[in-house]
Amino acid sequence: MVVTRASGGGGGDGDEYRSSDYVHSTFGSRYMQGPIPKWRMPVQTIPKEAAYQIINDELMLDGTPRLNLASFVTTWMEPECDKLIMASINKNYVDMDEYPVTTEIQNRCVNMIAHLFNAPVGDDEVAVGVGTVGSSEAIMLAGLAFKRKWQQKRKADGKPFDKPNIVTGANVQVCWEKFARYFEVELKEVKLKEGYYVMDPEKAVEMVDENTICVAAILGSTLTGEFEDVKKVNELLTKKNKETGWDTPIHVDAASGGFIAPFLYPDLEWDFRLPLVKSINVSGHKYGLVYAGVGWVVWRSKDDLPDELIFHINYLGSDQPTFTLNFSKGSSQIIAQYYQFIRLGFEGYKSIMINCMENAKVLKEGIKKTGHFDIVSKDIGVPLVAFSLKDSSRYTVFNIADSFRRFGWIVPAYTMPADAQHIAVLRVVIREDFSCSLAERLVSDIDKVLKEMDSLPSHIMSSERAHVALIENDDHVNKTVKQIQDDVTRHWKRFVKESKTGVC
Numbered sequence: 001m002v003v004t005r006a007s008g009g010g011g012g013d014g015d016e017y018r019s020s021d022y023v024h025s026t027f028g029s030r031y032m033q034g035p036i037p038k039w040r041m042p043v044q045t046i047p048k049e050a051a052y053q054i055i056n057d058e059l060m061l062d063g064t065p066r067l068n069l070a071s072f073v074t075t076w077m078e079p080e081c082d083k084l085i086m087a088s089i090n091k092n093y094v095d096m097d098e099y100p101v102t103t104e105i106q107n108r109c110v111n112m113i114a115h116l117f118n119a120p121v122g123d124d125e126v127a128v129g130v131g132t133v134g135s136s137e138a139i140m141l142a143g144l145a146f147k148r149k150w151q152q153k154r155k156a157d158g159k160p161f162d163k164p165n166i167v168t169g170a171n172v173q174v175c176w177e178k179f180a181r182y183f184e185v186e187l188k189e190v191k192l193k194e195g196y197y198v199m200d201p202e203k204a205v206e207m208v209d210e211n212t213i214c215v216a217a218i219l220g221s222t223l224t225g226e227f228e229d230v231k232k233v234n235e236l237l238t239k240k241n242k243e244t245g246w247d248t249p250i251h252v253d254a255a256s257g258g259f260i261a262p263f264l265y266p267d268l269e270w271d272f273r274l275p276l277v278k279s280i281n282v283s284g285h286k287y288g289l290v291y292a293g294v295g296w297v298v299w300r301s302k303d304d305l306p307d308e309l310i311f312h313i314n315y316l317g318s319d320q321p322t323f324t325l326n327f328s329k330g331s332s333q334i335i336a337q338y339y340q341f342i343r344l345g346f347e348g349y350k351s352i353m354i355n356c357m358e359n360a361k362v363l364k365e366g367i368k369k370t371g372h373f374d375i376v377s378k379d380i381g382v383p384l385v386a387f388s389l390k391d392s393s394r395y396t397v398f399n400i401a402d403s404f405r406r407f408g409w410i411v412p413a414y415t416m417p418a419d420a421q422h423i424a425v426l427r428v429v430i431r432e433d434f435s436c437s438l439a440e441r442l443v444s445d446i447d448k449v450l451k452e453m454d455s456l457p458s459h460i461m462s463s464e465r466a467h468v469a470l471i472e473n474d475d476h477v478n479k480t481v482k483q484i485q486d487d488v489t490r491h492w493k494r495f496v497k498e499s500k501t502g503v504c
């Protein structure tokens with residue numbers, strides 16, 4: 001039997017021998033009595049059962065992932081796949097020479113995705129692409145490839161190459177802003193307007209100049225799920241390139257739509273069928289149906305990925321090309337992606353996406369029926385419902401989002417980017433595991449929340465005001481509802497400007 005001298009810490013009672021700590025109930029042990037170590041590594045060791053229990057219990061206070069309607073990221077997979085994930089959790093993906101099968105599996109995934117996106121890959125050719133941690137890393141790599149290609153061309157032409165820019169819509173996901181800032185590329189954003197929440201192709205192409213390294217179009221806007229008109233961008237840009245002699249390419253950010261469009265809208269031309277589309281990213285962990293930690297970027301051809309971005313390492317064995325930002329990472333997600341591809345096949349993905357769309361429809365109809373909301377999302381796009389309040393004079397979408405929490409639902413509310421900041425919406429993302437019965441339950445909870453809100457004195461006068469007062473340290477007692485609403489709008493505008501949206 002292990003006998004230990006417990007001294008100090010953990011709320012224990014000092015110098016007594018407590019051999020029973022190791023054999024009796026975890027909850028009965030002294031490890032569960034005192035405050036848990038937080039900011040400094042504790043001096044002493046504790047039993048594994050106690051460590052497990054402490055952390056497990058604290059995590060109970062997190063939200064329930066499957067009720068998190070804010071995120072596109074997968075929250076459910078089949079137990080067989082969970083088994084594969086756990087079996088490979090100790091495999092470092094970068095050790096390609098040691099784990100050649102895992103490397104081969106990633107290459108199979110890249111090729112499947114390239115074909116799904118209609119890359120011009122011959123029968124005896126392999127596609128060019130790589131697995132990443134998510135679309136953000138994929139976008140960094142694609143952006144770097146464009147920047148390098150553009151610089152090479154400018155240098156060859158004897159022209160300045162220090163002011164690269166990218167043209168996008170103001171609705172881009174925050175990772176594009178990261179790319180712009182980290183890699184010193186100016187982001188030229190096409191402003192939105194009320195009722196039109198994606199990049200306007202005409203305006204985008206107008207903004208293109210000789211320093212534009214690419215136009216980034218989004219297949220499935222994060223905010224409304226709407227597909228941008230990539231075909232139109234391709235058409236207008238082809239014309240502009242012809243007139244100017246430039247060579248401006250297109251990148252498609254298909255983080256969420258890349259695994260929707262091929263199955264639901266096979267005739268929609270958004271991918272490598274359009275000649276100017278040189279690279280596409282997609283999140284394996286969104287509608288690729290894998291847990292968080294996998295994304296993909298695929299290039300049209302070898303020529304579109306400059307050699308200088310590829311590193312060759314040999315200290316782990318043979319020569320290995322690598323072109324990711326990180327070095328080490330887990331292998332599980334890539335293996336899980338391959339599981340989904342071969343398990344579901346085209347047929348399986350298609351039926352899952354059809355179900356998601358059907359459930360989105362049920363939810364949309366239910367929300368419409370309340371009479372309180374305008375639907376902002378479109379019928380064609382990523383399966384989500386974005387909706388705004390018709391009348392925000394008594395309470396706002398932010399109050400509604402707060403109230404949903406009481407029912408366990410996590411539904412984000414946010415304002416639109418410039419120039420539609422005055423529109424605030426709620427958004428529910430429909431994932432594979434969000435069933436029709438959950439959709440119906442959500443609708444009935446929305447009804448309950450609205451009834452409660454309608455019966456209470458104006459929320460603008462209470463929580464929002466307290467919120468604003470806290471932030472502005474101001475006295476609002478004598479302000480009119482209109483003034484308070486202006487304050488709220490100002491607060492949210494500032495919040496959005498500082499942090500972009502909290503949606504992912």
Ligand SMILES: *Cc1c(COP(=O)(O)O)cnc(C)c1O
Nearest residue numbers: 134135136173222255256283504
């Ligand atoms: C989610 C998302 C991203 C970021 O993807 P991660 O896989 O979370 O890094 C980029 N663009 C769009 C349009 C997205 O929806």
